[in-house]
Amino acid sequence: MSVTTQADPVRAAQDTAPNAVAITGLGACSPGGIGVPALWEALSRGESHRPHITEFDVAGATVRCAGRVPGHAVEVNGWRVLDLAETAVRESIAGMDGSLLERTALVLGTTDPGVVPPRAGHLAGDLAAACAERVGLGGEAITVASASAAGATAIGVARDLIASGAASAVVAGGADAVTDMAFLGLNSLRTLGPEGCKPFSSQRRGIGLSEGAAVLRLEPLDVSRGGSESPKAVLAGCGLTNATGHLAAPGSDGIELSVRLALADAGLVPEDIDFVNTHGPGTRRGDDAEIAALRAVFGSRLGSIPINSVKGVLWHLQGGAGSVEALACVLSLAHQTITPTWGAEPVDPSYSDLDLVVGTTPRPVRGLRTAVTISCGLGGMNTALVIRRPL
Incomplete structure (x- = not known):
């Protein structure tokens, strides 16, 4: 688990993310x-x-x-x-x-x-x-x-x-x-x-x-x-792409671009990300395209970033999938815990180098500050959101 070590990473990110809310x-x-x-x-x-x-x-x-x-x-x-x-x-x-x-x-x-x-x-x-x-x-x-x-x-x-x-x-x-x-x-x-x-x-x-x-x-x-109510989290960055190539076959390029755009919007670099919540649909093409995009963005560091998907529990909420996954990121940051990807085992050997959070036990992570969540839709529509703990 890699944790950003700058003195106040949350404030630094907010200072460089003028559109954070x-x-x-x-x-x-x-x-x-x-x-x-x-x-x-x-x-x-x-x-x-x-x-x-x-x-x-x-x-x-x-x-x-x-x-x-x-x-x-x-x-x-x-x-x-x-x-x-x-x-x-x-x-x-x-x-x-x-x-x-x-x-x-x-x-x-x-x-x-x-x-x-x-x-x-x-x-x-x-x-x-x-x-x-x-x-x-x-x-x-x-x-x-x-x-x-x-x-x-x-x-x-x-x-x-x-x-x-x-x-x-x-x-x-x-x-x-x-x-x-x-x-x-x-x-x-x-x-x-x-x-x-x-x-x-x-x-x-x-x-x-x-x-x-x-x-x-x-x-x-x-x-x-x-106000009287403190923020539960900060939405620091967003990246939206429409990389239409094939109606049902996802491609990694559009996913990769959405993540890069979200990081840039948040004023962050890949080294600032503590965990990734994936779209993770459980289709071979979908999983492979998303992991390929993440490998392109994070390089060799991807192996040290915890990765999960909530679809093993909730299945696919269709138009509600991306928002329930964003909400799950807010909860993970609040609880300092990453929930497991239920049903992932046995893991595809092509992902053996990755830190997929699997099993049946949530993983506590001290210092969890910044998450990326990814959503992908038929036709090449992709959205990445960067969510951070509040000050």
Whole structure:
């Protein structure tokens, strides 16, 4: 484990990252449970809710179950993704002053905004606007649809709103429900694996689909420091790329560029990074492309940087994947602990030189300060975020 040794690395990074913003609130619902504490417990214990699919026909599918949010009755309608988003957003804004809520913007990513039906005052697919109305947020509402990178991309868009002065607070993240179109479409592409996500394992055979939502509340650093609530973390840098080459076959170049852009945006170099949370879908092409990108960025030092993926527990939250992984980084920094990549063993021999956090026991890491999390979407959409401990 490599730890930055400069006198005050967090302050130094913030001084060279003029667009850094504070993460002041968190919200989540996932197959691990409802609420942020349940998410951390699930990632630590490797437990999640994956019942059999009954609401549509999965006969002949590679896998017949999916990750579900416990406590939310399974429904076959377009409002489910809105219900999940609302659950996460409400947790993230708990305790906020009403006057601030009226000025808070909402940016939500999802893979298929068209599943949200139209209603009075809203167009079909306007997930963010419909959710903002439900929870009482009065600022700008933006829906992002960039495949599996959507949740992380939404966080990047929100950061820019704060940094530009266009918003004083933004709630951002992603949400998705399990639908017949998504499930059966991925099954037809042979993307689903019989055992779900097994990131980096020599036995991986595809992904498992799941649902949920995760959001971060972002505010300017100076405002959060002067308020009653201390920042939970700092979003220091973002890098977004669209390296479209093939719809379903990922390439490493776009992933590499997104990480380099995020580091530059944060005013950091590869030596400043303490751990990497990967997209880690558990597909051979996906895992290989991501590791190749990381090798290009970090070189020989990659072998000393802890690497994990949360998909072994949660499976693939689709548009919510990137935001739940960003939230997991915030929790790892807060707990000074990296949760294991469940299902990774036996590890693919081509990764034997890497420090993959595997097994069934979370790894405490003293001095854990800076993380990179990566999200990748079909069509070459990639987002990397740099997240740091607060001062």
